[in-house]
Amino acid sequence: MATEAAVAVEGFGLRKVYGLDTSYPVEVLQGVDVRIRQGEFVAIIGQSGSGKTTLLNLLGALDRPTEGRIVLSGADTADLDDNGLADLRNRVVGFVFQFHYLLPEFTCLENALMPLAIRHGSAGRADTERVRGLLDRVGLADQMHKRPGQMSGGQQQRAALIRALANSPRLVLADEPTGNLDARSGQEVFDLMREMTRETGVAFVMVTHDDRLAQAADRVIHVELGRAHEHTRAEE
Amino acid sequence: MRFEVAVATRHLVAGKGQTVLTVAAVAVAVTVIIFITSLIQGLQTRLVNDFIGSLPHVTVKPAERRPRPLAATGARVEGMAGTAVQETVQRRDSFDDVEKLTQQLAQFSGVTAVVPAIRGQAFLVHGARRFGVSVSGADPAKQERINALQDDMISGRWLSLGSDEIVIGFRLADEAGVRLGDRVRLLSSEGVDGVFTVAGIFDTGQNAADLGSVFTTLRTAQRLFRLQGAVSSVLLKLDDPFTANQVADAVSGSLRHKTESWMREQASFVNGLRAQSSSSAMISVFALLASAFSIAAVLIVSVIQKSKEIGILKSMGARDRQILLIFGMEGLGIALVGALAGCGAGYLFLRMLQGVRQVARFGRTDQLFPVSFDPAIFLGAAAAAVAATMVAAVLPARRAARMDPVEIIHGN
Numbered sequence: 001m002a003t004e005a006a007v008a009v010e011g012f013g014l015r016k017v018y019g020l021d022t023s024y025p026v027e028v029l030q031g032v033d034v035r036i037r038q039g040e041f042v043a044i045i046g047q048s049g050s051g052k053t054t055l056l057n058l059l060g061a062l063d064r065p066t067e068g069r070i071v072l073s074g075a076d077t078a079d080l081d082d083n084g085l086a087d088l089r090n091r092v093v094g095f096v097f098q099f100h101y102l103l104p105e106f107t108c109l110e111n112a113l114m115p116l117a118i119r120h121g122s123a124g125r126a127d128t129e130r131v132r133g134l135l136d137r138v139g140l141a142d143q144m145h146k147r148p149g150q151m152s153g154g155q156q157q158r159a160a161l162i163r164a165l166a167n168s169p170r171l172v173l174a175d176e177p178t179g180n181l182d183a184r185s186g187q188e189v190f191d192l193m194r195e196m197t198r199e200t201g202v203a204f205v206m207v208t209h210d211d212r213l214a215q216a217a218d219r220v221i222h223v224e225l226g227r228a229h230e231h232t233r234a235e236e
Numbered sequence: 237m238r239f240e241v242a243v244a245t246r247h248l249v250a251g252k253g254q255t256v257l258t259v260a261a262v263a264v265a266v267t268v269i270i271f272i273t274s275l276i277q278g279l280q281t282r283l284v285n286d287f288i289g290s291l292p293h294v295t296v297k298p299a300e301r302r303p304r305p306l307a308a309t310g311a312r313v314e315g316m317a318g319t320a321v322q323e324t325v326q327r328r329d330s331f332d333d334v335e336k337l338t339q340q341l342a343q344f345s346g347v348t349a350v351v352p353a354i355r356g357q358a359f360l361v362h363g364a365r366r367f368g369v370s371v372s373g374a375d376p377a378k379q380e381r382i383n384a385l386q387d388d389m390i391s392g393r394w395l396s397l398g399s400d401e402i403v404i405g406f407r408l409a410d411e412a413g414v415r416l417g418d419r420v421r422l423l424s425s426e427g428v429d430g431v432f433t434v435a436g437i438f439d440t441g442q443n444a445a446d447l448g449s450v451f452t453t454l455r456t457a458q459r460l461f462r463l464q465g466a467v468s469s470v471l472l473k474l475d476d477p478f479t480a481n482q483v484a485d486a487v488s489g490s491l492r493h494k495t496e497s498w499m500r501e502q503a504s505f506v507n508g509l510r511a512q513s514s515s516s517a518m519i520s521v522f523a524l525l526a527s528a529f530s531i532a533a534v535l536i537v538s539v540i541q542k543s544k545e546i547g548i549l550k551s552m553g554a555r556d557r558q559i560l561l562i563f564g565m566e567g568l569g570i571a572l573v574g575a576l577a578g579c580g581a582g583y584l585f586l587r588m589l590q591g592v593r594q595v596a597r598f599g600r601t602d603q604l605f606p607v608s609f610d611p612a613i614f615l616g617a618a619a620a621a622v623a624a625t626m627v628a629a630v631l632p633a634r635r636a637a638r639m640d641p642v643e644i645i646h647g648n
């Protein structure tokens with residue numbers, strides 16, 4: 001490759017042990033190295049309970065590794081306190097979860113603007129216009145002022161996707177984002193994610209159980225037995 | 237801050253039932269406190285007025301002169317000993333420089349009226365009958381500040397009383413068969429005898445006074461009790477009757493006179509008032525506790541219900557402090573709205589209570605419940621409820637702030 005894109009997030013020798021203070025500690029990750037570059041669309045696959053969510057949370061600075069280092073958008077998370085991590089997440093990470101977790105008391109637009117409100121108190125005019133444009137782009141133009149309860153599952157997940165993109169992050173982490181949708185809306189949301197990645201140049205990491213969707217990613221990382229390895233086409 | 241306010245407000249608006257419940261809990265507590273405190277305060281004010289309305293708050297008397305020991309009198313004859321001591325005891329102690337003393341006493345803080353007066357015993361003689369009476373002599377306009385006798389007059393006059401005129405209670409008038417304008421004889425304990433015109437008859441509602449009290453001018457009393465230019469006591473009225481002990485002590489401390497405080501003279505009455513006040517305080521505290529506990533319970537439930545929202549807010553970069561503020565502000569919102577509603581309800585209740593009337597003396601109607609509308613009670617109740625609610629909100633808010641988003645999200 002002639003020009004390597006900038007690294008969005010990188011993990012070195014990541015170990016994660018749960019229940020260290022109990023008599024049955026579980027070592028979920030036993031030394032994982034990953035590097036995600038800007039503009040990449042990466043799928044993470046692996047059996048249930050293999051540690052995919054755990055890895056995603058580490059990459060998004062939502063959790064700290066038991067051992068190893070995370071460099072997220074150039075910042076070593078070990079150097080930051082909890083507030084520092086929160087601010088870093090707010091600026092450079094967007095999360096999409098299987099269950100959209102939109103706030104039921106806020107409209108679709110307000111939900112999408114939430115990361116900006118957390119950061120600035122409220123979203124400015126320019127940001128609001130930009131986010132409106134994004135919602136429009138994913139077909140939610142007529143849903144902006146509806147509450148999540150009045151929207152379909154697919155619509156809610158699209159709103160959650162735009163919320164993840166609202167702060168113009170460098171990295172979007174999606175944990176089984178289509179897992180709770182029927183095949184058609186799942187495909188729709190997936191296609192939108194791919195398009196938005198291409199358009200915004202964000203790095204996109206998606207945990208999925210859907211092999212078909214995984215095949216459409218630029219890269220597939222397989223989490224297994226506490227390790228992560230590149231899932232090359234040859235393996236199939 | 238705008239973000240936290242927005243989320244807190246939306247939570248409160250969306251959580252209709254819960255919000256109404258918690259606001260009602262605060263409002264009820266505030267209403268109960270305002271109601272009970274205003275009622276007790278009003279009742280006590282009336283009780284105090286009725287009970288000690290006719291009494292001075294502090295009575296200043298000359299320090300007692302010790303009976304001089306026999307040796308000092310120089311009396312040698314054994315048979316004379318008793319007489320010598322008795323004479324000293326019986327000698328009326330009095331204040332001679334009334335003007336100066338009055339000025340001195342007026343300087344004490346809280347003193348609203350200074351009334352030089354004479355109190356003495358006498359017989360009222362009418363025809364062949366005599367009645368033991370206690371004679372109070374003071375300038376009527378001043379005496380009025382101690383006990384508003386003018387309101388109690390059922391016939392005749394009091395304020396424009398001339399010398400050689402007296403007013404007596406209606407029971408005494410009945411007993412003695414005296415009518416307005418009749419002349420009666422008074423024979424004082426000092427042995428002074430005189431004829432006086434009954435210029436007025438009063439009904440205080442208190443048997444003892446209506447049967448045994450005679451009021452007259454200072455001048456007349458001075459003559460009756462051989463106290464030319466002097467008085468036997470000075471009566472004080474205070475702006476707050478419950479400072480009587482302090483004022484009495486201050487006076488006896490700096491002027492070296494003997495003082496009597498109504499609070500000491502009527503100790504059991506004062507203790508009764510105290511017990512009443514502390515039971516109203518206890519009711520208030522329990523109302524606050526009950527409301528605080530119910531608010532804490534509702535808020536804990538709401539925090540648990542919202543744990544997923546809290547998790548997502550944190551994943552989006554909300555700091556612990558922001559979450560704490562959100563739930564803290566929900567508590568504050570509940571507290572402020574509840575306190576306001578409670579003040580409104582308290583006011584309405586008191587107004588209703590004020591409307592309840594009873595028949596009073598002279599056929600007039602009177603409030604059954606004397607209600608005091610004291611802004612301090614409203615403010616105090618509101619402040620106490622806001623404080624209790626905030627304390628109740630702290631625990632749930634901290635719990636929310638400490639939630640671990642990883643655990644919430646893993647709990648998918």
Ligand SMILES: Nc1ncnc2c1ncn2[C@@H]1O[C@H](COP(=O)(O)OP(=O)(O)O)[C@@H](O)[C@H]1O
Binds near residue numbers: 018047646
């Ligand atoms: N907070 C936790 N405490 C203890 N064990 C946990 C915790 N979170 C996850 N685990 C365990 O770690 C393993 C990996 O979990 P997870 O990363 O959620 O797997 P996946 O997302 O691949 O299904 C599972 O066995 C799970 O039970």
Ligand SMILES: [Mg+2]
Binds near residue numbers: 052054175
């Ligand atoms: Mg998972």
